[in-house]
Amino acid sequence: MLLKTLREHFYSALKEEYPETEIRSFFNLLSECFLKMKPVEVSMNLYAPISGKKTEKFENAITRLKNQEPIQYIIGSTEFYGLPFKVTESTLIPRPETEELVQWVLDSSASKMENFTILDIGTGTGCIAISLAKNRPHATVFAVDISGKALTVAKTNAKLNKVDVEFMELDILNWNSEFENLEFDIIVSNPPYVRTLEKSQMSDNVLRHEPSLALFVTDDDPLIFYKKIAEFSTAHLKRNGQLFFEINQYLGAEMVQLLENFDYRDVELKKDIFGNARMVAANKIS
Numbered sequence: 067m068l069l070k071t072l073r074e075h076f077y078s079a080l081k082e083e084y085p086e087t088e089i090r091s092f093f094n095l096l097s098e099c100f101l102k103m104k105p106v107e108v109s110m111n112l113y114a115p116i117s118g119k120k121t122e123k124f125e126n127a128i129t130r131l132k133n134q135e136p137i138q139y140i141i142g143s144t145e146f147y148g149l150p151f152k153v154t155e156s157t158l159i160p161r162p163e164t165e166e167l168v169q170w171v172l173d174s175s176a177s178k179m180e181n182f183t184i185l186d187i188g189t190g191t192g193c194i195a196i197s198l199a200k201n202r203p204h205a206t207v208f209a210v211d212i213s214g215k216a217l218t219v220a221k222t223n224a225k226l227n228k229v230d231v232e233f234m235e236l237d238i239l240n241w242n243s244e245f246e247n248l249e250f251d252i253i254v255s256n257p258p259y260v261r262t263l264e265k266s267q268m269s270d271n272v273l274r275h276e277p278s279l280a281l282f283v284t285d286d287d288p289l290i291f292y293k294k295i296a297e298f299s300t301a302h303l304k305r306n307g308q309l310f311f312e313i314n315q316y317l318g319a320e321m322v323q324l325l326e327n328f329d330y331r332d333v334e335l336k337k338d339i340f341g342n343a344r345m346v347a348a349n350k351i352s
């Protein structure tokens with residue numbers, strides 16, 4: 067099949083499901099992935115023949131896109147903080163809001179020290195831990211997750227980005243003596259925070275394909291992870307250490323209250339680019 071025909075077929079097969087701009091962006095990403103061709107190369111080679119095997123890959127991608135599967139899972143990768151990350155259905159797809167959290171950590175005074183230690187809780191693809199390690203080569207970075215499958219992906223991502231991160235399998239809700247006497251300068255987390263009542267606002271591609279384990283909490287105890295991590299940090303954050311969270315935009319006030327109840331100081335709520343209260347930071351004074 068000619069590239070031109072393949073492209074026309076791809077556009078018409080998906081036109082009921084997606085707007086044209088989105089189809090174009092899918093086609094660009096898939097051509098890069100399957101044909102190793104950038105958009106400009108596609109335009110210049112419209113009469114190039116595409117093998118049956120490659121056409122088959124596009125056909126398969128069409129079926130998966132029709133099934134509302136996120137393009138990142140189809141390609142198997144995405145970009146976060148300017149770095150490449152492998153993603154599978156065992157990991158959440160990194161979000162732009164989380165890049166803002168990484169930026170906030172990098173701007174903090176704790177991350178400007180000579181040597182310091184960071185712990186990322188619920189690391190998923192490893193996107194937070196790895197982008198921090200990449201940008202602070204002198205930091206010692208640890209990351210934990212309850213999911214062994216996610217940790218396998220995160221380890222691949224650390225290699226891909228040539229950074230050292232110490233990964234461990236840990237269910238933070240049941241932590242006890244894992245880190246013994248170890249204390250961190252920075253603890254950061256983007257734990258599950260979406261309430262069941264918010265499911266109706268979520269799109270099908272997230273609900274049907276992204277891991278529930280990484281997303282959802284119950285309506286009656288939505289801050290369960292934050293409580294546990296605040297408690298963990300009371301034991302494992304250094305004096306003057308800093309805590310950073312990505313949070314549910316509707317629970318900003320509750321988060322500030324929670325951290326103040328745990329005696330954290332300078333609790334600061336921050337909006338993301340969409341204007342939603344999406345992050346909170348706090349200091350441990352004593």
Ligand code: GLN
Nearest residue numbers: 256257258259260280281
């Ligand atoms: N921001 C993600 C979403 O809205 C949720 C991330 C999380 O639960 N930690 O899909």
